[in-house]
Amino acid sequence: MRLGIIxxxxxxxxxxFNALTRSNRPTGAVSSGKMEVFTSVVPVPDARIDKLTAMYKPKKTxxxxxxxxxxxxxxxSIGASGMSGxxxxxxxxxxxxxxxxxxxEDDAVPHPDITIDPARDVSTIDTEFLLADLITVERRIEKLNEEMKRNKNLNKALAEAELELMARFKQQLEDLQPLRDLDITDEEEKMIRGYGLLSLKPMLIVFNAGxxxxxxxxxxxxxxxKHTAVLxxxxxxxxxxxxxxxxxxxxxxxxxNISEPGASRVIRASYDLIHVQSFFTVGEDEVRAWTIPVGATAQESAGTIHTDLSRGFIRAEVTPYAELIAAGSEAEVKKLGKMRLEGKEYIVKDGDIMHVRANV
Ligand SMILES: Nc1nc2c(ncn2[C@@H]2O[C@H](COP(=O)(O)OP(=O)(O)OP(=O)(O)O)[C@@H](O)[C@H]2O)c(=O)[nH]1
Ligand SMILES: [Mg+2]
Structure with a gap:
């Protein structure tokens, strides 16, 4: 999962960023206004992984x-005037x-709009995204119309469907509402996948409270x-x-008086917001957590481990985490008959422990 801090x-x-990633990047005037990007990969703390590690004593976790x-x-004003590539x-x-x-509040730190007004600032960035998306959508409409006229080999039905979708998007943006409020079908999702529409993406608003x-x-x-959370x-x-x-x-x-570090609160909120969950693989070599979309099938989930496992998928042995812990060991779980065999279409649950059988 990749989250942009904006x-x-x-x-x-x-x-x-420093709080979430335990980094020590320079803050303040050093960076002010410049295009600058820091990236960090952070492990997602999960007590279940710790328990599985204690049970399997793997070489790697x-x-x-x-x-x-x-x-x-x-x-x-960056949305309308154009962002750098x-x-x-x-x-x-x-x-x-x-x-x-x-x-x-801090007089030593200037605000680009002088006063401190969180709600105004939320709307400032929202507006930039709406304007940027409006430009993308209008360009796409223009291009589609041109192609409809010129290109005889064009799949007309598809182009018309997209034009209709773009008209809906345009209306939404002109009403100053983000695209993430719209219900979009899987097929529509496919049409627009490459466009990188900004107001379509889930948004976690984090007030920096000092x-x-x-x-x-x-x-x-x-x-x-929709697809929005606040903390x-x-x-x-x-x-x-x-x-x-x-x-x-x-x-x-x-x-x-902070009961839970911000880093883990943000991770939890992000998992909920982006609708992802974890399943686990276990063994003597490795205990590992994998991130999948909520609703992913066993075959799709196998594909996050390796594409071969998805292609050659036969069955998955599935044990819910809670059953394994209750039974105390894998052998005991098997004896109790709590390890199930599931097919391709099985919808994986959060905390499932999976062993994929595949023809590779
Ligand atoms: N008093 C106070 N100052 C803060 C707080 N958070 C950040 N600052 C200060 O505000 C200034 C800007 O913080 P940064 O984290 O660099 O802000 P930024 O959004 O990354 O800034 P740019 O990268 O320049 O856009 C720094 O001097 C910080 O020390 C806070 O919670 N309280
Ligand atoms: Mg900065």
Missing amino acids: GLPNSGKTTI IYATIVYTDIAGLEK ELRNHLQQSEGFIHVVRAF ETPVDAENLLSDYHH SLQGKIEAEIAQLEGEDQAMFLAEY
């Missing part, structure tokens, strides 16, 4: 991972966005969109705590 200059993107990209360079590329590659919104915690819901009471965290404090280890970390979290 927001206005000086909102605290790099600070929050591999957690699921999230890729965070700190994408600086978004500014007011590089910025657009980074935005398009993200599966979803973490929009960092400044909610902290020294005093804020109530995220209160800051954004009248904001109802707040104390960026600077969390970034500092993230640099600490074990007991020191626990002590400071307690001191600031």
